[in-house]
Amino acid sequence: MADHDNYYHAPDLARFGEVGKGSPELWKAFNAWYGAVFAEGALTAREKALIALAVSHAVQCPYCIDAYTTASLEHGSNEEQMTEAVHVAAAIRGGASLVHGVQMRNHLDRLGM
Amino acid sequence: MAVMPTLQKQRHPLAGGAAQRHRLASVPTDRTFEQALASSGLWPLRPTGLEVLQINVGKKCNQTCHHCHVDAGPDRTEMMSDSVVDACLGVLAAHPFPTLDITGGAPEIHPAFQRIVETATGLGRHVIDRCNLTITRLPNYRYLPGFLAKHRVEVVASLPYFQSKQTDAQRGDGVFDESIAALQEFNALGYGQPGTGLVLNLVTNPVGAFLPPAQAAAEREWKERLDRSYGIVFNQLFTITNMPISRFLEHLDHKEQTESYLTRLVQAYNPVAAGGVMCRAMVSVGWDGVLYDCDFNQQLDLPVDPRVPRTIFEFERSSLTGRDIAVGPHCFGCTAGAGSSCGGSLGG
Numbered sequence: 001m002a003d004h005d006n007y008y009h010a011p012d013l014a015r016f017g018e019v020g021k022g023s024p025e026l027w028k029a030f031n032a033w034y035g036a037v038f039a040e041g042a043l044t045a046r047e048k049a050l051i052a053l054a055v056s057h058a059v060q061c062p063y064c065i066d067a068y069t070t071a072s073l074e075h076g077s078n079e080e081q082m083t084e085a086v087h088v089a090a091a092i093r094g095g096a097s098l099v100h101g102v103q104m105r106n107h108l109d110r111l112g113m
Numbered sequence: 114m115a116v117m118p119t120l121q122k123q124r125h126p127l128a129g130g131a132a133q134r135h136r137l138a139s140v141p142t143d144r145t146f147e148q149a150l151a152s153s154g155l156w157p158l159r160p161t162g163l164e165v166l167q168i169n170v171g172k173k174c175n176q177t178c179h180h181c182h183v184d185a186g187p188d189r190t191e192m193m194s195d196s197v198v199d200a201c202l203g204v205l206a207a208h209p210f211p212t213l214d215i216t217g218g219a220p221e222i223h224p225a226f227q228r229i230v231e232t233a234t235g236l237g238r239h240v241i242d243r244c245n246l247t248i249t250r251l252p253n254y255r256y257l258p259g260f261l262a263k264h265r266v267e268v269v270a271s272l273p274y275f276q277s278k279q280t281d282a283q284r285g286d287g288v289f290d291e292s293i294a295a296l297q298e299f300n301a302l303g304y305g306q307p308g309t310g311l312v313l314n315l316v317t318n319p320v321g322a323f324l325p326p327a328q329a330a331a332e333r334e335w336k337e338r339l340d341r342s343y344g345i346v347f348n349q350l351f352t353i354t355n356m357p358i359s360r361f362l363e364h365l366d367h368k369e370q371t372e373s374y375l376t377r378l379v380q381a382y383n384p385v386a387a388g389g390v391m392c393r394a395m396v397s398v399g400w401d402g403v404l405y406d407c408d409f410n411q412q413l414d415l416p417v418d419p420r421v422p423r424t425i426f427e428f429e430r431s432s433l434t435g436r437d438i439a440v441g442p443h444c445f446g447c448t449a450g451a452g453s454s455c456g457g458s459l460g461g
Contacts, residue, residue, distance in 0.1 A: 046326075070323050073319065073321065074319075074323050074324045074325070074326060075326055076330060076331050076334065078276070078279065
């Protein structure tokens, strides 16, 4: 049942397909592309699930975090490996903030004597 | 080793098979298992043969694993009587079952375990012992590895993970270390070693409410990890899906995951796996001699087709091969993803 009072309602993940109602052709294309992206390739499906788990944290998508926690477990990853993947995402986010310190320093140079 | 009371000992509402079936039937799903089978042209589900005689000799076990579909434990007393054991061995002698699969509980606890193994191997049958490993470390059962090797019994050993944290979480504190010691002893006797013919297979169930990983990839990782860390070798890894019955159902209810887990199983229905489910090639005997399509149906008190003889004492091969196999929502556990059976994934 739709919940209009809360954002990020967990059962809404199962309703993801309803997004396709507005544009079935785009939804179909998205699904085909998505399936191909996560298929076994130069990277294993397990590695891709761990990348997806890390990215889910970086973009802070609770639906994706639930989905790729399950997917990572079902591809044989364990808690330690998944936690390390989350740290990679967190480190990049932290580093991405920190590296802007160079921008700050550049501006400090411009303003300072 | 920490041991918790069984559901039966707790007088838990889910201790009985009928209560579990009622709970599963209360979960709304997109379709029934019968409808799923029908969509694959498999309804009613019929046997393809009778290859395996599986006997559950009793519910007593030295462990109380969180996922156990038998609700086995030290406090269980149900054990196969001598007359049922004799009837099973009589059926084995009279009918061409290539394989006798002995399970429990810890089947080795049964007083007739040695006699069953000796008789079946004497008949030239392949014998499988579903072993929890830690039983072989107990003083009264230290003879087991040598005995099993002498009779060339295939050992199918439970080990949920190659690390202690996950293993002990599912099977009890200290189980991992004892299991590793047991595996090393089996290896020293030649089990799992190339060229010996002594088969040591491992069984892993997910430590939680998710599907098992792909069997072949997991086997490669397990072999590398167990060899590197402990010098352990084995033949095959069997990945088995946790069946949403008995103690695992209680666990799912406790975590409020029953609906989502069953939905996951239903959504992952695989028609190829459905065609290869183990119940199509086996008959399962309960401790009291009642016949079932599989060990899961046995724990749910769901006997064979009422139109065929219902106990081992009235065994009739021709009617059993023509029976309709009893199914329910729990059967989605055997058909999800790559499929699941006592011999691991069904490769679908």
